[in-house]
Each structure stands twice: as structure tokens, then as C-alpha cells.
Amino acid sequence: MLEAAIKQQLDQYLQLMEGDVVLRVSAGEDKVSNEMLELVNELASMSSRISVERATLERTPSFSVNRPSEETGIVFAGIPLGHEFTSLVLALLQVSGRAPKVDADTIKQIQNIEGTYHFESYISLSCHNCPDVVQALNVMSVLNPNITHTMIDGAAFKDEVEVKEIMAVPTVFLNGESFGNGRMSLEEILAKLGTGPDASAFSDKDPYDVLVVGGGPAGASAAVYAARKGIRTGIIAERFGGQVMDTMGIENFIGTAYTEGPKLVASLEEHVKEYGIDVMNLQRAKRLEKNDLVEIELENGAVLKSKSVILSTGARWRNVNVPGEAEFKNKGVAYCPHCDGPLFEGKRVAVIGGGNSGIEAAIDLAGIVKHVTVLEFASELKADQVLQDRLHSLPNVTVITNAQTTEITGTDKVNGISYVSRETNESHHVELEGVFVQIGLVPNTDWLDSVERNNFGEIVVDRHGATNVPGVFAAGDCTNSAYKQIIISMGSGATAALGAFDYMIRN
Numbered sequence: 001m002l003e004a005a006i007k008q009q010l011d012q013y014l015q016l017m018e019g020d021v022v023l024r025v026s027a028g029e030d031k032v033s034n035e036m037l038e039l040v041n042e043l044a045s046m047s048s049r050i051s052v053e054r055a056t057l058e059r060t061p062s063f064s065v066n067r068p069s070e071e072t073g074i075v076f077a078g079i080p081l082g083h084e085f086t087s088l089v090l091a092l093l094q095v096s097g098r099a100p101k102v103d104a105d106t107i108k109q110i111q112n113i114e115g116t117y118h119f120e121s122y123i124s125l126s127c128h129n130c131p132d133v134v135q136a137l138n139v140m141s142v143l144n145p146n147i148t149h150t151m152i153d154g155a156a157f158k159d160e161v162e163v164k165e166i167m168a169v170p171t172v173f174l175n176g177e178s179f180g181n182g183r184m185s186l187e188e189i190l191a192k193l194g195t196g197p198d199a200s201a202f203s204d205k206d207p208y209d210v211l212v213v214g215g216g217p218a219g220a221s222a223a224v225y226a227a228r229k230g231i232r233t234g235i236i237a238e239r240f241g242g243q244v245m246d247t248m249g250i251e252n253f254i255g256t257a258y259t260e261g262p263k264l265v266a267s268l269e270e271h272v273k274e275y276g277i278d279v280m281n282l283q284r285a286k287r288l289e290k291n292d293l294v295e296i297e298l299e300n301g302a303v304l305k306s307k308s309v310i311l312s313t314g315a316r317w318r319n320v321n322v323p324g325e326a327e328f329k330n331k332g333v334a335y336c337p338h339c340d341g342p343l344f345e346g347k348r349v350a351v352i353g354g355g356n357s358g359i360e361a362a363i364d365l366a367g368i369v370k371h372v373t374v375l376e377f378a379s380e381l382k383a384d385q386v387l388q389d390r391l392h393s394l395p396n397v398t399v400i401t402n403a404q405t406t407e408i409t410g411t412d413k414v415n416g417i418s419y420v421s422r423e424t425n426e427s428h429h430v431e432l433e434g435v436f437v438q439i440g441l442v443p444n445t446d447w448l449d450s451v452e453r454n455n456f457g458e459i460v461v462d463r464h465g466a467t468n469v470p471g472v473f474a475a476g477d478c479t480n481s482a483y484k485q486i487i488i489s490m491g492s493g494a495t496a497a498l499g500a501f502d503y504m505i506r507n
């Protein structure tokens, strides 16, 4: 069943197994069951440490991966090939006794979880984001007997997927209740379970020289620049990586023709860790106060102090909040025309929003795609006249005003958009392959009151990255910078760090 090249690679991995593993298989007479039996028997033929037993499990076809004397609770329902093959190999190694690549604190955190947790993750074999979730939940099952995890291939269990109305993968259920969607790291899952550190874990932290709030490209760059000055630097991040974590292909990170978001985030993390920066991931700041030092209060009540603070909390795209938007995000629903426009070459797209960013996006896209439909809620476009003139000169653009978007439609990806005319009340549907939502960005700055912000909520900075509060600097998408891009955020992070260092020398 396995190709020769994969088998050769697998052979090397199976030699790393440290103990025996029993695969308990629940199979019927159907095609998938037969293929599953073929796979597990092939695995058993490749390693004397693997044996196969027949069993009756909750789902058929499925198989569990166990130690000879103990069920681990790891089950694969459907055949874990495609992107999930790595998850199967890791499960075999970890159940055999090889330690997962997880730090000691996280292992302890998992082992200390009390109660019963039965996770079910619905995946597809072509999903890039699913293996992270499957592997994280498998590690938790290996380390704690109270935790079980079943990976379910949606294609093999279509009825179940329909009944549970699963429209995106990965979708995770915990003890039968919806737990989460999309890519989640082990740390994020643990934080969601409420096992994160409480305020006492932060009580003995000495004041920092530079404390960065936000772990996207701006924050990572600021932290590296600060730490390279030899000063005590920390980062608080609600989710290290920021928006980049949600980006598939990046083609404008100069010097790197193509990379992927999670890959770039991994190298940012590695670079940050090289300087011994205190990274406090999955922690959200909720209050900033300037006394002798700048104080940052976290959601869990801990208060961290620092001589200077760099705010790099980024922004999030404003959602249009109609059915289909969340389901088809990254499957035709896009927010960044600079980034994702080229993926729609020769296709039909809609741009929701007739302000400057929407019309700029439409002009930009018209040069790449077959046709652009602009949908504006108001009775006229709000963009600058010069942009509107340019737009109207283009042959492949249709502008529809008074259009209230009601749904983005599709099956596995976008196939159309529905709107209601606010003039006639008539419903319309346009067939297309992509929808760009361009109704603005929302900076993550609502929690700041003493720091000056403009009408859009963006932090106002000077050319040193300084805000109106002495010792408080800002960088990246949360500021009033003209453009919001990775490389621009990194540059402004560097500026803010050098600005903060300069401030400390003078004070």
C-alpha cells in the first residue's frame, strides 16, 4: 500500500521505536476497512515491535495505538495517510516510549490535568493545519491516561460530519461539545483547557528593561533588536506569530522568494530564543499604567514592570459576519489583496467594501483576475475620487452600490456571493471563485486608555516609534503606519527598540 520511497523512510523511523506497540483494528467488509487492514499489516510486517489485533471500537473502520498492557486512548478513524501520515508515525514512536519533543514544563502541565477528557478531531487528509492539532492531542493522550483522542477523517465518516454540521477542518470536540476550529498548538489547547500558569508564576519576575507586548513580526523584531543591546527583554504574546500564523504563502518577504506563515513564525521563534528573551506566550495584556516604571497587567492578574514598553499588538481584519465567511476563510475568502491576489489569477472575484482600501484592492486585482465585482453597502463609493476614476476606467470591473452582502456560498471552496439590493429588496447571486473582504482593519488597542490613538484606534507614534507616554513605544499594524505588511512591521519594530534603548540611555 505504501510507496517504496515512503516505506524506506518509514523503515528508518520504525527503527527508533523503543517498546512494543499493539494496533487494535476495528474493520468491516468495506473498501476503507480493507485498505486499513492492509496498512496496519504492512506496518506490522516492517517492525517486530508492532503487532495487530482485531477489536470492536466505537467507529469502524478505525484502529487504536496501544502499549501491550495499556490502552493509550489514541484512535485513528479512517486511514491516516496524506498529511496525517506523520501523525501516525509520531504516534507509533511516542506510544513505543520515545519522548515527544515537548518541554519539561509542558509535559508536567499535561500530566497534572485531572478529570476525563475525550477529544475528537475531524480532519481531512489534504488539510495543512490538521496535523498540528492531531499531533498535539495525541501527545496529550500519550502523557495522561485521563485523556483520549480520536482523529476522524471526514471523508470516511461523511454522515457524522453532516450531522455535526462540520464546514471546516480541523474541528475539535471535547466530551461531545464543540471545543475549537482551525490550527491550534499544544500550548493553545492547554491554555483553552485553563491549565495555563496563574499570576503567582509571574510574581518573582524582576523588572525588564524592555517589555514587548505582542509576538508578531513587529514584536519579534523589537525583541531581537532590544536583546542585542544586552538589556533584559521580555515578550508577552496572546499568540506568538500573530497574523503570520494564519498566512499560507508569503511571496513578498524580501530575500525569500516563497515561505509559509508557520514556517516564518518558527524561524522568528528560534531567532528570539537565541537571545534568551523571556517569551510569555498565550498571555494577554489588559492594562498599561505608567508609574516610576511602566506596568502591564495580564489577564490572569499578574503585573509585570519594565523601564520601557513596546506595544506591537497588531490588528485583525474587520469581518463582514455573514454565513460562509468563516467557513471559507483561506478557501476563497481572503483579506489581503497584496498577498493573496496572485492566487486568483484569471478567476472571478468580489471585493466587499467601497472605501479606499476596497477600491485600491479592486484596481490591484483587476490587473490579475478575470473580473472584479465591487459590493458597497452605501449608495455611493467612499473612496477618493481619483481612485474611483481609475476604477471606472477598467474594463473588467462591475460596481454595485446599495448592496448588502448576505452570504458567501461554496462547497469545499467559494463558488459565489449573495446580496440583497437595499433599493429594490431583491436578492441576487454572483458566481465567482474569490471574495476579498475590505472593510478595514481593527487595531488591537481597545485595552489602552492613556496611550494616544487616532480615529481608527491606531496608536500615534513619532519617527522613533515613541507614543505620547514617556517610555512607551509602538510598532507594526497597531500603529498609524501608512501600510500594514510583515516587512514594514519588522522595520518599525526595530525602530521602536532602538528608540526605547535611546530613551533608557537618556533617562
Ligand SMILES: Cc1cc2nc3c(=O)[nH]c(=O)nc-3n(C[C@H](O)[C@H](O)[C@H](O)COP(=O)(O)OP(=O)(O)OC[C@H]3O[C@@H](n4cnc5c(N)ncnc54)[C@H](O)[C@@H]3O)c2cc1C
Binding pocket: 213, 214, 215, 216, 217, 218, 219, 236, 237, 238, 239, 240, 241, 242, 243, 244, 246, 247, 248, 249, 250, 251, 252, 253, 283, 284, 285, 286, 312, 313, 314, 315, 316, 317, 335, 336, 338, 339, 340, 444, 447, 475, 476, 477, 478, 484, 485, 486, 487, 489
Ligand atoms: C491572511 C493574511 C495574509 C497576509 N499575507 C501577507 C503577506 O503575504 N505579506 C505581508 O507582508 N503581509 C501579509 N499580511 C499582513 C501581515 O501579516 C501583518 O502586516 C503583520 O503580521 C503585522 O505584524 P504585527 O507584529 O504588527 O502584528 P500581528 O501579526 O497582528 O501580531 C500581533 C501580536 O500581538 C498579540 N496581541 C494582540 N493583542 C494582545 C494583547 N492584548 N496582549 C498580548 N498580546 C497581544 C497577538 O497575539 C500577536 O502575537 C497578511 C495578513 C493576513 C491576515
